[in-house]
Amino acid sequence: MEKQDQLLMKKQNKNLVLEIIKNQSPISRMEIAKITGMSPTSITRIVNELHLQGFVKETELVTSGVGRKAVLLDVCDDVFFTIGVEIDKFIIKIGIVNYVGEIVELRRIPRLESESYFETLEKVNMNLKELIEKNRIPHQRIIGIGVGLPGFIDNQNGVVKVSDQLKWKNVNLAEDLKQLTAFEVMIDNELKMKIVAEDFKGSAKNSHHAVLVGIGSGIGSAMILNGEIYRGDSNNAGEIGHTVINPTGNVCNCGKIGCLATYISEGAIVGDARKVKEIDSILDVFEAYRNGESWAHNLMDRTTTYIALAVSNILCLYNPEMIILSGDTIERLPEIKQPIEQKCDLYIWEPLKERVKIVYSQLGEHGVVLGAAIQIQNLLLDLE
Template sequence: MEKQDQLLMKKQNKNLVLEIIRNQSPISRMEIAKVIGMSPTSITRIVNELHIQGYVRETELVTSGVGRKAALLDVCDDVLYTIGIELDKLIIKIGIVNYVGEIVAWKSVEREAFEDYNETLDKVNLNLKVLIDINRIPTEKIIGIAVGLPGLIDYKKGVVMVSDQLKWKNVNLADDLKQLTQFDVIVDNELKMKIVAENFKGMTKDSRNAVLVGIGSGIGSAIILNGEIYRGETNNAGEIGHTVIDPTGNVCHCGKVGCLATYISEGAILTDSRKVKEIGSIDDVFDSYRNGESWAINILDRTSTYIALAISNILCLYNPEVIILSGNTIEKLPEIKEAIEQKCELYIWEPIKESVKIVYSQLSDRGVVLGAAIQAQNLLLNIE
């Protein structure tokens, strides 16, 4: 038992040193020793092991006062790769990401709205292999895949319980995709993947308490509390789309009445728009809004109101430092930001208003893929 404890501690120290080099590079051995509180001799031994394994390298020498120059350390970006995948109703996005979080290969392909489950998996597998081959990524350096998609996910088992957008129910996505690709697979809700990316290199990098809200084909959120993803009992924390805002309101596909999603989602906006005008897509609604058509202005004014109310409720529940707005609606209609901010001024409780920053995701259409790949690194990387 004592030997096992020693091995575990050695492994933890090794991971800690590597994480510090990754996050604070370039950094010297002496600086690492000060941060961790370990002896320089122990740090040197760990760094030497990481160097032999190909994880770290010396980058340059610096002088700090008198004495000899200190070597600075950095991680090797090509020591390993992970694959991030986003599945949505009409699109599949695949990215190969290196150890420092750079997307080194990217491919997006169309998905049919009612595409069969196996068709989608075959399409993912085929395009992934093409991407690996074209970019000459050594398969032995790929440690795994992570998939982000809308829906209720049992992330421990890799099972999609329900995804309304994909029309999937109780599918063993992690096992099925692993069988096809031969890589380990992690599956989670798309927004939980995206907030990992925001926390790694986005708008919440220096925040320990943050909420990401996604507004598009549906509406949902992901929550980080004390630096960790808050999942709730069944990984459904943040599913604000099914909070009831009007008990006499619209009927939701979930069977309830008056869910937030029935007022904010693209589908809800399209349904109301088609009562007034023959509309082909959500882009047509946004164009009508920009052209000053009163019906579109009224519908999107109501949308901005409900978004502001949702933000207000989230802030009262979780009191985060930062709330990030993202998703198709925000990206395609940036003009709505001003309306949302004006209504937030009206609805957010004053004591909270001063302590929170409302910002917008800068990760564009690659946030879920990047976050998924980073989460694969976090969960699958095993350094002995």
């Protein structure tokens, strides 16, 4: 075997052993040898290396079947940390996430619509420094920052091409935030971050083919296929908010007529509600719905119809195992789950209906922060 190949194999074996300890801990060296088919000597060597690097620790002694004592292995959850950031129109969330994907602390900071790009970045920088200090995390243990945000994101180059919600256009977010914080930064569309988290420990765990739909101030979706995000040619796969559902309908901020978002986004619902009643925000629509006001029922009835149609269309296009519904609208008004399900039952094509699971996000408002932190760990953590 060539030297290069040997090195690569060594690295892969080390990754594999660490993954097994991470997912199946506490576990013995013998069990790892059985699962991987590697020799006990190799496992001992790899575990020693991982132990020296601070990734794994030995835990309690237990009596195994033959009366011998076995030492079990577990991962050290504080060996490395990553930072997950979600930037939305009115809120910024920053979370410190440990090596095993648990949020150590999450902070929510209000964002003003009038805020400039650099004011938002400064806010992120200041708050994340406070958080790191408060939790006494040494800088060298932080791998980097992952940022999830709405819009057309060039994840390869770290550039926000357009974000209508944040009113940003062609900004070098990854580079600018790296300059400010001195950490490595990667960015992606928020729903692509969110589905990574759902795949890691939420509704899509153990699913090979799942689509997540986000319904809130923006409308979009993201798909995971065999553990990988499906991105399309320029990372825009999943932009269902701009699929046209009525060519003579409302004007969309993208310049087209009758996009789905112009019927079911928060802004669209609020805009139509204001034709009937003076309201401050979407929360007033939800309250009116709960109070049985007919205009609010009509509006939400239209919304649930279009959500169910979108689900039905996604199923015809991609035939996923699972569709995860998420976003502020569903989280704040869970009463609409039932009409959505009834309408899905009505609209989904019979052959597709039997097998598909329509579920809700398990991670709720933590999803983007967690997914962003997991993504940066997957990308940058190098065991060497």
